[in-house]
Amino acid sequence: MYAYWLDSGVFEADANQGKNPFCVVIPPPNITGILHMGHALNNTIQDVLIRYKRMQGHESLWMPGTDHAGIATQNVVERQLAKEGLGKQDIGRDGFEKRLWKWYEEYGSTIIEQLKKLGASCDWKRTRFTMDEGYSEAVKEVFVKLYKKGLVYRGNYIINWCPRCTTALSDEEAARKEIDGWLYYIRYPVQHTKGKGQEVRDEQKYIVVATTRPETMLGDTAVAINPKDKRYKWLKKAKVILPIMERQLPVVEDKAVDPEFGTGVVKVTPAHDPADFLMGKKHNLEFINIMHENAVLNENAGEFAGMDRFEGRQAILEVLQEKGLIERKEPYKLSAGHCYRCHTVIEPRVSLQWFVRMKPLAKSAIEAVQKNKVKFYPVRWRKVYLNWMENIQDWCISRQIWWGHRIPVYYCTNCIEKKNQKSNIKNEKDEELSKEGMIVAREKPEKCPGCGSKEFIQDEDVLDTWFSSWLWPFATFGWPKVDTTTKRDLEYFYPTDTLVTASEILFFWVARMVMAGLEFMNEIPFRDVLIHGTVRDARGIKMSKSLGNIIDPLEIIDKFGADSLRFSLMMLAASGSDVYLSDEKFLVGRNFCNKIWNATRFLLLKIKDNNVAVDNLHFELNSPIDQWVIKRLNQTIKNTTAHLENYRMNEAAKEVYEFFWHAFCDWYVEIVKDTFRANTAKVALYVLLNSLKLLHPFIPFITEAIFQLLKKSTSCSLDEGIARSSWPVEHSTKFNEQDIAHLDSLLDTIRQIRNIKIDLGMGTKKVNLQVCSKKCTHIWVKNRDWIMRLASLCGIETKEALERVLYANELWALNFTIGDIDTGSFIVSLEKKIKKLDDVSEKVSARLHNRNFLQNASPDTVEQEKAKYDELNTQLRRLKELRSAFT
RNA sequence: GGGCGGUUAGCUCAGUUGGAUAGAGUACUACCUUGACAUGGUAGGGGUCACAGGUUCAAAUCCUGUACCGCCCACCA
Numbered sequence: 001m002y003a004y005w006l007d008s009g010v011f012e013a014d015a016n017q018g019k020n021p022f023c024v025v026i027p028p029p030n031i032t033g034i035l036h037m038g039h040a041l042n043n044t045i046q047d048v049l050i051r052y053k054r055m056q057g058h059e060s061l062w063m064p065g066t067d068h069a070g071i072a073t074q075n076v077v078e079r080q081l082a083k084e085g086l087g088k089q090d091i092g093r094d095g096f097e098k099r100l101w102k103w104y105e106e107y108g109s110t111i112i113e114q115l116k117k118l119g120a121s122c123d124w125k126r127t128r129f130t131m132d133e134g135y136s137e138a139v140k141e142v143f144v145k146l147y148k149k150g151l152v153y154r155g156n157y158i159i160n161w162c163p164r165c166t167t168a169l170s171d172e173e174a175a176r177k178e179i180d181g182w183l184y185y186i187r188y189p190v191q192h193t194k195g196k197g198q199e200v201r202d203e204q205k206y207i208v209v210a211t212t213r214p215e216t217m218l219g220d221t222a223v224a225i226n227p228k229d230k231r232y233k234w235l236k237k238a239k240v241i242l243p244i245m246e247r248q249l250p251v252v253e254d255k256a257v258d259p260e261f262g263t264g265v266v267k268v269t270p271a272h273d274p275a276d277f278l279m280g281k282k283h284n285l286e287f288i289n290i291m292h293e294n295a296v297l298n299e300n301a302g303e304f305a306g307m308d309r310f311e312g313r314q315a316i317l318e319v320l321q322e323k324g325l326i327e328r329k330e331p332y333k334l335s336a337g338h339c340y341r342c343h344t345v346i347e348p349r350v351s352l353q354w355f356v357r358m359k360p361l362a363k364s365a366i367e368a369v370q371k372n373k374v375k376f377y378p379v380r381w382r383k384v385y386l387n388w389m390e391n392i393q394d395w396c397i398s399r400q401i402w403w404g405h406r407i408p409v410y411y412c413t414n415c416i417e418k419k420n421q422k423s424n425i426k427n428e429k430d431e432e433l434s435k436e437g438m439i440v441a442r443e444k445p446e447k448c449p450g451c452g453s454k455e456f457i458q459d460e461d462v463l464d465t466w467f468s469s470w471l472w473p474f475a476t477f478g479w480p481k482v483d484t485t486t487k488r489d490l491e492y493f494y495p496t497d498t499l500v501t502a503s504e505i506l507f508f509w510v511a512r513m514v515m516a517g518l519e520f521m522n523e524i525p526f527r528d529v530l531i532h533g534t535v536r537d538a539r540g541i542k543m544s545k546s547l548g549n550i551i552d553p554l555e556i557i558d559k560f561g562a563d564s565l566r567f568s569l570m571m572l573a574a575s576g577s578d579v580y581l582s583d584e585k586f587l588v589g590r591n592f593c594n595k596i597w598n599a600t601r602f603l604l605l606k607i608k609d610n611n612v613a614v615d616n617l618h619f620e621l622n623s624p625i626d627q628w629v630i631k632r633l634n635q636t637i638k639n640t641t642a643h644l645e646n647y648r649m650n651e652a653a654k655e656v657y658e659f660f661w662h663a664f665c666d667w668y669v670e671i672v673k674d675t676f677r678a679n680t681a682k683v684a685l686y687v688l689l690n691s692l693k694l695l696h697p698f699i700p701f702i703t704e705a706i707f708q709l710l711k712k713s714t715s716c717s718l719d720e721g722i723a724r725s726s727w728p729v730e731h732s733t734k735f736n737e738q739d740i741a742h743l744d745s746l747l748d749t750i751r752q753i754r755n756i757k758i759d760l761g762m763g764t765k766k767v768n769l770q771v772c773s774k775k776c777t778h779i780w781v782k783n784r785d786w787i788m789r790l791a792s793l794c795g796i797e798t799k800e801a802l803e804r805v806l807y808a809n810e811l812w813a814l815n816f817t818i819g820d821i822d823t824g825s826f827i828v829s830l831e832k833k834i835k836k837l838d839d840v841s842e843k844v845s846a847r848l849h850n851r852n853f854l855q856n857a858s859p860d861t862v863e864q865e866k867a868k869y870d871e872l873n874t875q876l877r878r879l880k881e882l883r884s885a886f887t
Numbered sequence: 888g889g890g891c892g893g894u895u896a897g898c899u900c901a902g903u904u905g906g907a908u909a910g911a912g913u914a915c916u917a918c919c920u921u922g923a924c925a926u927g928g929u930a931g932g933g934g935u936c937a938c939a940g941g942u943u944c945a946a947a948u949c950c951u952g953u954a955c956c957g958c959c960c961a962c963c964a
Binding site: 269335380588605757860 | 900906923963
């Protein structure tokens with residue numbers, strides 16, 4: 001089926017002025033990714049929307065592609081190299097890049113192939129990669145534009161550093177996780193002035209600082225107190241000695257110090273803590289970096305140089321212990337940043353990086369959401385988005401890795417050399433200084449505008465992967481290229497319609513796309529953001545490969561088929577709530593797919609067996625049964641469509657499921673199976689066909705296969721395929737409501753007969769039924785055959801009066817011979833029903849006697865309650881009569 | 888420390904704007920070899936809708952508080 005779709009180009013979309021566009025851009029999966037349940041959920045939702053809109057007559061475009069995933073991919077290829085006993089340094093930057101591209105050629109489209117197995121109806125001819133040639137143009141364009149606007153800058157700041165990946169990370173990439181640690185209370189001796197200005201160090205006089213990272217003390221350059229803290233007034237004039245390093249530390253006052261926490265005195269390590277960094281800047285403290293980029297202590301760590309940070313921590317603690325400087329330690333839960341790619345504990349590090357100024361970009365992105373130009377589903381994410389946007393921090397975009405878009409900045413070697421002689425780029429004003437000899441340009445410049453030299457080196461760093469991802473909704477169309485295709489496509493498809501994603505990448509991606517769209521296209525990138533839940537295992541734990549609790553969607557596909565997987569996921573995924581999965585949960589889909597298949601087989605068999613010609617679907621709607629099913633179908637079409645419009649996939653799926661299985665198969669097909677004439681066949685096929693269409697977005701393969709089968713097995717003229725057929729609309733018949741109501745009563749009566757027989761312990765034993773009805777005898781006569789079959793009867797007699805009434809409603813009364821069967825459980829069941837109805841009746845009665853209810857409730861409601869009361873009492877009367885007949 | 892969710896049948900969850908006798912899937916029980924389907928059919932048991940207040944003629948649904956669970960954000964060293 002998939003090959004058929006590809007061959008006939010049903011997934012392809014073009015700017016088509018005759019149609020309304022509907023466009024979704026895929027959240028580009030990482031090239032290193034393999035399909036997991038999160039992908040399955042995310043992409044099934046998108047495919048449901050895309051297929052639904054396509055059938056509705058929209059020019060439906062699902063834009064596919066992959067993400068180069070800088071750090072993740074680099075790590076994968078590094079591991080591959082390591083197996084050969086090589087490090088990336090061994091083969092050099094060029095060699096490593098070659099390996100990366102080779103890896104991409106080999107494995108980069110694995111996930112795309114897996115998406116196809118899922119049934120994803122993307123326009124694959126448009127597949128993009130965040131590092132393909134055209135895409136690089138977009139990235140460079142954006143960098144240069146932002147730079148020129150003053151929104152990109154370079155500077156020495158404290159950033160999140162992953163010592164394993166040896167690169168800077170953005171705040172979002174440093175995932176906070178709570179870890180069990182210790183809070184150490186360490187004594188710092190105080191030096192004070194004695195008598196005639198003689199400075200004396202008194203071991204008895206000390207202050208205590210608390211820290212969770214004792215190793216950072218090697219880089220302490222001050223201690224800080226809160227200016228209002230009276231306890232430490234005396235300290236202001238004193239000097240503190242940093243143990244081990246024997247360095248004099250100034251005491252600074254800063255409001256950021258919380259007197260309540262720890263001892264109220266803080267050690268200040270400007271080069272290794274974000275808060276201390278700010279204090280360092282503010283109080284002009286010295287910045288001492290004590291670590292190499294891999295978090296091994298450097299020469300500034302004195303005797304500890306060469307130790308890893310955690311090794312160093314232990315060694316320092318031992319030394320402090322020996323000197324009696326550890327006052328105490330207490331267990332402490334601290335939240336530390338972890339690299340979101342390799343989970344290593346982040347080390348804050350001062351380094352020269354590139355940043356994007358976010359506040360100016362955020363402004364219009366906030367507005368767009370506030371003015372509902374971009375809407376969130378469920379709406380609660382709106383607040384989360386706004387909260388983040390309003391407190392946005394600058395974005396560190398440079399990464400010290402080799403896989404990614406190289407920063408389009410060139411340095412004139414000549415100018416830099418001169419500059420280095422003049423000054424040292426060590427302090428705050430680097431931002432200004434670095435501009436000299438630095439050229440920000442899309443392409444390598446011909447010559448330096450300053451000195452005319454032709455010697456340049458390009459910035460070594462690459463850009464954060466998200467710096468390319470945030471352009472996805474328009475860069476995929478070819479922006480900034482200005483050819484006619486790009487222009488036409490962007491005008492037609494942009495802004496896109498719906499973005500479907502998990503909440504995890506709300507900040508990474510969604511928020512930034514809104515900013516990029518508004519900044520570069522002057523227009524939001526999408527109108528609706530649909531945020532679905534996280535896929536978890538049966539215990540509620542997030543599925544992840546490292547935890548080993550994954551259910552592999554590909555295995556489910558092998559076992560049950562993609563349709564089963566898709567349908568099950570859609571049934572389970574209530575909008576926005578997390579999805580808890582276990583193997584059994586896919587049975588819903590499997591069983592339903594099986595049911596659809598068998599129902600079809602049966603109908604075709606009946607058509608064949610009865611030798612009825614079905615060459616069109618123009619049927620007569622005279623029979624109440626046909627009207628009944630068509631009316632139900634109409635409701636199903638209406639509700640399913642409404643649910644899909646509101647992104648309630650699960651409700652939509654349930655709606656069709658319920659109709660197809662329980663109304664169509666369980667009742668309609670059962671009723672008509674023995675009187676299968678041409679008109680019935682047409683009605684049945686019409687219902688089947690429309691059900692298939694409603695189900696196609698969820699269950700694409702089987703519905704298409706059956707559709708093709710119907711084309712072959714009947715001579716009806718049908719569309720080419722179901723994927724491009726039209727979305728069902730309600731049949732415009734005028735229904736005979738009374739007939740339908742009577743049929744509903746009849747069906748209910750059949751249920752009651754079965755019920756009574758089971759209560760009487762008669763099981764499926766066939767009985768002879770007596771019916772007494774004033775007006776509706778004909779219904780029983782006319783439908784005699786199937787009623788007998790469905791209610792398991794051996795005969796139906798119509799009578800003027802009955803000896804006893806086993807069941808009655810407003811239309812008819814029934815009786816049948818029960819012989820000398822034990823009626824015990826029948827009576828019990830009867831009593832139970834009576835009790836329940838009595839209770840309800842009492843409640844309704846109380847309501848109707850409540851003057852406030854009569855005054856305040858709407859007249860409609862009051863009427864309803866009255867009708868309900870009458871109905872209840874009629875039922876009660878009948879049941880009580882029946883009881884008296886048996887006792 | 889802030890914010891956001893959740894708490895409904897043994898389990899997993901629906902329940903859109905307050906107006907059923909609170910639903911589904913699954914599990915369980917009974918019966919059914921009805922030639923489309925046992926991946927099926929028919930029926931059944933099982934819920935004081937977390938707790939406490941409040942608003943209302945009427946609350947699973949709205950408000951307040953409490954408890955527990957989960958998630959997100961934040962420079963408590």
